[in-house]
Amino acid sequence: MLFNSIDFAIFFPIVFILYWIVAKKIKLRNFFLLVVSYYFYGSWDWRFLFLIAASSILDFYIGKTMAKTEVKKKRKLLLIISLVFNLGLLCYFKYTNFFIESFVNTFRLFGSTLEATTLQIILPVGISFYTFQTLSYTIDIYRNKLEPTKDAIAFFAFVSFFPQLVAGPIERASHLLPQFFKTHKFNYNQIRSGLLLMAFGLFKKMVIADRAAIYVNEVYNNVDDHNGTSYAIATVLFAFQIYCDFSGYSDIAIGAARTMGFDLMKNFKSPYFAVSLTDFWRRWHISLSTWFRDYVYIPLGGSKKGNFRTYANLFIVFVVSGFWHGAAWTFIIWGAIHGVILMSEKALLPVKSKIANHSLLKQIPKWCNVLYIPLIFMIVCFAWVFFRANGVQNAFTIISSSITDFKISDLKNIETYTIGFTINEFIVLTSFICLLLIAEAIHNTFGLFSILQKQFLPIRWTLYLVIVMTIIIFGVYGDGKDAEFIYFQF
Amino acid sequence: MKQLLFKTVIFSIIFLLLLFFIDKKYYRLKNEPFINSVMSLEDAPKDSYEIVFFGSSHLYRGIEPAIIKAKTGINNTVVHGGGTHLGNVYYDIIESLKYHSPKLIVIETWPLYSPSPINNNFLKDGKMTPVKASTLYGKKPGFNKLEQAFITYGKETPYHFLNTFIFHENWKNLTKWKKDIDQSSKLTAEEIYYKRPKKYDILDIDKVEKYTNFKFKNNQIYLSSTEKTYLDKINKLAQKNNFSLLFITVPVYKEYTSQTVEGYRRVQNELKEYIKPYPNMSIWSSKITPENIDRTYIINERKINSNQHLNNKGTTIISCELADYILEKYPQLEKKNGSPKFVEEFIYKTPNQKPDDLNSVVHKLNYINDPSKNDLIYIDRSDKVLKISGCFFNKKIDNKSAKKFVILKRDDNFALIFDRLFKGDYTRVTKEFGEAFSHSTYSKTIDLDLLLDGNYEIIHVLESNEKKYFYEYTGYKIKIE
Numbered sequence: 001m002l003f004n005s006i007d008f009a010i011f012f013p014i015v016f017i018l019y020w021i022v023a024k025k026i027k028l029r030n031f032f033l034l035v036v037s038y039y040f041y042g043s044w045d046w047r048f049l050f051l052i053a054a055s056s057i058l059d060f061y062i063g064k065t066m067a068k069t070e071v072k073k074k075r076k077l078l079l080i081i082s083l084v085f086n087l088g089l090l091c092y093f094k095y096t097n098f099f100i101e102s103f104v105n106t107f108r109l110f111g112s113t114l115e116a117t118t119l120q121i122i123l124p125v126g127i128s129f130y131t132f133q134t135l136s137y138t139i140d141i142y143r144n145k146l147e148p149t150k151d152a153i154a155f156f157a158f159v160s161f162f163p164q165l166v167a168g169p170i171e172r173a174s175h176l177l178p179q180f181f182k183t184h185k186f187n188y189n190q191i192r193s194g195l196l197l198m199a200f201g202l203f204k205k206m207v208i209a210d211r212a213a214i215y216v217n218e219v220y221n222n223v224d225d226h227n228g229t230s231y232a233i234a235t236v237l238f239a240f241q242i243y244c245d246f247s248g249y250s251d252i253a254i255g256a257a258r259t260m261g262f263d264l265m266k267n268f269k270s271p272y273f274a275v276s277l278t279d280f281w282r283r284w285h286i287s288l289s290t291w292f293r294d295y296v297y298i299p300l301g302g303s304k305k306g307n308f309r310t311y312a313n314l315f316i317v318f319v320v321s322g323f324w325h326g327a328a329w330t331f332i333i334w335g336a337i338h339g340v341i342l343m344s345e346k347a348l349l350p351v352k353s354k355i356a357n358h359s360l361l362k363q364i365p366k367w368c369n370v371l372y373i374p375l376i377f378m379i380v381c382f383a384w385v386f387f388r389a390n391g392v393q394n395a396f397t398i399i400s401s402s403i404t405d406f407k408i409s410d411l412k413n414i415e416t417y418t419i420g421f422t423i424n425e426f427i428v429l430t431s432f433i434c435l436l437l438i439a440e441a442i443h444n445t446f447g448l449f450s451i452l453q454k455q456f457l458p459i460r461w462t463l464y465l466v467i468v469m470t471i472i473i474f475g476v477y478g479d480g481k482d483a484e485f486i487y488f489q490f
Numbered sequence: 491m492k493q494l495l496f497k498t499v500i501f502s503i504i505f506l507l508l509l510f511f512i513d514k515k516y517y518r519l520k521n522e523p524f525i526n527s528v529m530s531l532e533d534a535p536k537d538s539y540e541i542v543f544f545g546s547s548h549l550y551r552g553i554e555p556a557i558i559k560a561k562t563g564i565n566n567t568v569v570h571g572g573g574t575h576l577g578n579v580y581y582d583i584i585e586s587l588k589y590h591s592p593k594l595i596v597i598e599t600w601p602l603y604s605p606s607p608i609n610n611n612f613l614k615d616g617k618m619t620p621v622k623a624s625t626l627y628g629k630k631p632g633f634n635k636l637e638q639a640f641i642t643y644g645k646e647t648p649y650h651f652l653n654t655f656i657f658h659e660n661w662k663n664l665t666k667w668k669k670d671i672d673q674s675s676k677l678t679a680e681e682i683y684y685k686r687p688k689k690y691d692i693l694d695i696d697k698v699e700k701y702t703n704f705k706f707k708n709n710q711i712y713l714s715s716t717e718k719t720y721l722d723k724i725n726k727l728a729q730k731n732n733f734s735l736l737f738i739t740v741p742v743y744k745e746y747t748s749q750t751v752e753g754y755r756r757v758q759n760e761l762k763e764y765i766k767p768y769p770n771m772s773i774w775s776s777k778i779t780p781e782n783i784d785r786t787y788i789i790n791e792r793k794i795n796s797n798q799h800l801n802n803k804g805t806t807i808i809s810c811e812l813a814d815y816i817l818e819k820y821p822q823l824e825k826k827n828g829s830p831k832f833v834e835e836f837i838y839k840t841p842n843q844k845p846d847d848l849n850s851v852v853h854k855l856n857y858i859n860d861p862s863k864n865d866l867i868y869i870d871r872s873d874k875v876l877k878i879s880g881c882f883f884n885k886k887i888d889n890k891s892a893k894k895f896v897i898l899k900r901d902d903n904f905a906l907i908f909d910r911l912f913k914g915d916y917t918r919v920t921k922e923f924g925e926a927f928s929h930s931t932y933s934k935t936i937d938l939d940l941l942l943d944g945n946y947e948i949i950h951v952l953e954s955n956e957k958k959y960f961y962e963y964t965g966y967k968i969k970i971e
Contacts, residue, residue, distance in 0.1 A: 422663065424663070
């Protein structure tokens, strides 16, 4: 069930009303949330429910057993069982075919041929997200940072909580689980801001991401048919497509949870306003980057074991992050690019602060940092090519053509902008992207929602109507696969 | 909670009002013939149509409501959907009853004769096939539209219930959208429909051969149980609303008919059997035998299939014949006089008044095949084409924007109206007659296969921007033999 579907438009209001009817009775409310979340997830494929249930049951009992024992070895064993089971499922469903194919290709490199058939495996939607969420629970108990819950229903509801089940934000048990034990009071302002956030998320997804996808898919899926200018435009549009697609999902998830009194963590913070790549990762997919920081980077030693280990840890984390995104070399390269640039940034940090401390440069106002924004955006776009391309070869073709075949004269040609759609679509799309960036800049400085809340009711309602009508008129409705959120595949 | 509920209700009402307003003004447009034909029901004054025709594209191309009106004086309209089935026709009839109290409902029977499995089994597991529900988008949002949308699209009903959703991307072609909005606000659906371009092309010789070699199947042509169910439903509507039902069949190309005669007879017999107990139901068949519907009656469409449409030669003959039948069979239908609105009303003998500006057109006929320009010009069929050129204008109107028609009238059962005239060179004419004659010239080449044997009068008609008509018999006659 997609957030941008008629099913969800029927499902959510019913759930919302019933939720607030049962909200006062915590156990009943949690049971209700569990049922609707399983219904939500089962609407993709009911067989997926067995996986999430198995994962939840195992981690619930591992958590309980772990808390009962002080024996370190036993606790470690329990943690390993949880890790093996959860990561094993993830690996089987997500990476089996990748490993088979890579194995065969490696043999081919050395001149041998190996016959191997890939398996017909359906990737369960959101498995990467809920696996990480449930792992954080057992790891935190192992680290004695969290008390295990005795309430199975609450735990199951936490793992399967439908707003963030299939594409995050990846919540920590320490943040989300306690909310299942609190009474949620009906708060008009909270509900209103939740609904507004949902509308904003739908706007990003339907008006920007899905419109940009038309151009991007046309170019990236037919690499031989286009020129360097089109590749460059498609890559920039992809940057906004993936941002609006994923942050749009997060907004809807956070908004939906908020209308029911739950507070989910912020997942994006205007990433394209980042002034360094480190800054970018503080703003992009925050729930994942902090997860990797807490459960991979720090256990590897973080930055406390010397420069070499710091750089190596950074690189490992980003390669793993790339691999988490998808079972393909393009994602691994994407992660590696980010890793390498972050390593460079870290290495250059002392030099940079020395230069910055120079008396002349000290006089330059801080806001001049914004000059870095286009540079960082270009670096991010460069990496996005690998993320989006259908294969490493295609990615290199796109990058080399974007550099060698980029012609200013093509920018004057209307055909450059009408690949897959009309010029009106291109104008509308770019206008909405500009509007989004302006809105984010205002939001970051003044807080858009608080400005809005202070307005006279007719102004607020007019704005709400404009947002809804914009989604209806300028949104891409699509159906089935075309309308899916990109991050569902991860 | 109360505050949220109250505000939600008020906001929802405002939102729905806005949505319905936008839907009516910018998305339910009279741009597509199938939408426009349904909208003609809502557009016309209440209870103004005595006859409403329902059917598919065969009806759209086969029956000219302007001829029916001109020959009978009875207000009528046509509701058609491309390849529609009887299920949609049922909902279209209900829609017509919301606005009018027709005494006669005419159903064109192609949906029954169509060999398409979609037409025979359009209802499966309580769901109608969504393939041919085009008339849905001409309907005003209401219970009837909701029911049809729901039975057709199930959970996707909201998407199909309001045109704003289904046509939400109209902005992608702003020029067309603006033109459609303008046309919709300026013209009535009836005007757009009655004045739609007439088709005068003829089936190509090479396609004739392809038709001869194509094998059409008989076994799919039958009256299915689903169709019978909907015939029953329509019959119930007829009993309840006291209207007569007439089934008509617009002829199709003879090659198709000859191959599928078995299936045709099967449906015809079943239909005859079905209507027997009901005195309010009749079947009309054209006097033209199927083997006479040769290529000159058929539009030159790209595909070779069972779905052939009549050109305006065929349409004119069938419409004239049907009009005479209706006059005779249903004398009780109300005939309305009023100022003529369509060219057809000047050509056929009608109870309508003629305009005051009769003979007000200044004309000059320059050339009709034979340059001798006798009063009766003989045209031999070996000429293949009739070339005609001339000029006509009226001093009182803006001739540049006026619409021009050249009509070849044989008798009250056959007259062809040509509206897409080639603008001729007017320098010589203006030299001779003055500047007023600029924009008055025309030339037209007409395939002689479109014309039946006989004597024709040539009539010039001008339609001003103000929708006033000026016409004149030129006095020239041609004889085709």
